[in-house]
Amino acid sequence: MVPAQPIPSLLQQLRQAHPDARYELNWTTPFELLVATLLAAQCTDERVNRVTATLFQKYRGPQDFAQADTGALEEDLRPTGFYKQKAKAVQTMSRELLERFGGEVPQTLEQLVTLPGVARKTANVVLNTAFQLPSGVIVDTHVVRVSQRMGLTKKKKPEDIEQELMRLVPQDQWTFFGPAMVLHGRYTCMARKPQCGACPMAAFCPKIGVEEG
DNA sequence: CTCCCGATAT
DNA sequence: ATATCAGGAG
Numbered sequence: 001m002v003p004a005q006p007i008p009s010l011l012q013q014l015r016q017a018h019p020d021a022r023y024e025l026n027w028t029t030p031f032e033l034l035v036a037t038l039l040a041a042q043c044t045d046e047r048v049n050r051v052t053a054t055l056f057q058k059y060r061g062p063q064d065f066a067q068a069d070t071g072a073l074e075e076d077l078r079p080t081g082f083y084k085q086k087a088k089a090v091q092t093m094s095r096e097l098l099e100r101f102g103g104e105v106p107q108t109l110e111q112l113v114t115l116p117g118v119a120r121k122t123a124n125v126v127l128n129t130a131f132q133l134p135s136g137v138i139v140d141t142h143v144v145r146v147s148q149r150m151g152l153t154k155k156k157k158p159e160d161i162e163q164e165l166m167r168l169v170p171q172d173q174w175t176f177f178g179p180a181m182v183l184h185g186r187y188t189c190m191a192r193k194p195q196c197g198a199c200p201m202a203a204f205c206p207k208i209g210v211e212e213g
Numbered sequence: 214c215t216c217c218c219g220a221t222a223t
Numbered sequence: 224a225t226a227t228c229a230g231g232a233g
Contacts, residue, residue: 042229047220081219085232119231141229158230192222192227 007168010150010204014180017188017200021180023129023138025049030105030130031097032056035065035090037122039080051079062103065094089117109135120159128175137165138178142185149189151206 024045027033032052039048055076059065065073074087093115097103105126106112112123120136127135137143139162147153153164169177188195196202 038230040229041231042217043219044221044228079219081229082217082231083219085217089231117231121230191229 010201011169011173011177013201013204014184015176018180018183021176021183023125023179023182025125026052027130028056029061030126031062033130034093034105034118034122034126037125038089038093038117039077039086041086041117041122042082043080048080051077062094062097065090066098086117092116093118105130107131107133120162124178128178132175134171134174137162137169137174138182139165140182141191142189143178143181145191146181146185146189149194149207150201150204 023033025033025036025040026049027036035055036048036052039051058076059068059073068091070087070091073091074083077083077086077090080086096115097105101111107127109120109123109127112118112126113120121138121140124136124138127133128138139147139158143165144158144161147161147165152168153161155161155164165177166174184201185191188199189201196205196207199205
């Protein structure tokens with residue numbers, strides 16, 4: 001599909017609005033970012049950061065998560081929601097990381113996606129952010145919503161939307177574009193009450209299906 | 214498509 | 224009190 005406005009100027013405006021767009025999860029190693037991104041499923045980055053601040057002092061690497069008591073880990077992860085699934089995912093992911101990848105976070109999307117709890121969004125966050133690799137475009141709930149509102153896509157499925165965005169946006173922009181769209185969705189183009197009056201991207205938005213804002 | 218779940222906005 | 228937020232697996 002053809003976007004309402006040319007992509008180059010859209011990217012330029014987006015860069016002006018979010019000059020140093022980056023993912024807002026706190027991490028010090030690729031492994032920590034991987035865990036934090038797993039925990040971020042259905043949960044705000046802010047809450048994940050509160051949990052990981054203490055979590056990463058207690059669990060210093062995949063070894064610690066692999067050997068942890070599952071019940072204790074569940075309690076540590078409780079505030080992020082879906083804590084039983086997440087504890088299981090983090091623990092089995094850590095074990096597979098040790099067994100199959102020598103405890104190192106793999107640097108390809110194909111390998112990352114084989115880990116439990118890791119799908120394209122999580123893999124792209126890790127690759128884009130920790131390794132600066134343009135493996136794909138991060139498509140989370142914000143990017144889905146913003147892309148649709150801006151008329152960049154009419155697709156519904158995140159994977160289809162990612163394909164469309166990868167086609168529209170030059171690859172060397174992907175690691176900027178994803179995080180910038182996330183920030184725009186989080187702070188301006190919100191799901192409930194989009195700030196259309198103060199939106200820097202308004203010129204690129206057909207405002208179709210956007211309720212009063 | 215349903216389930217997983219706590220936290221915050223309304 | 225209840226709706227909404229926000230990914231992945233089965």
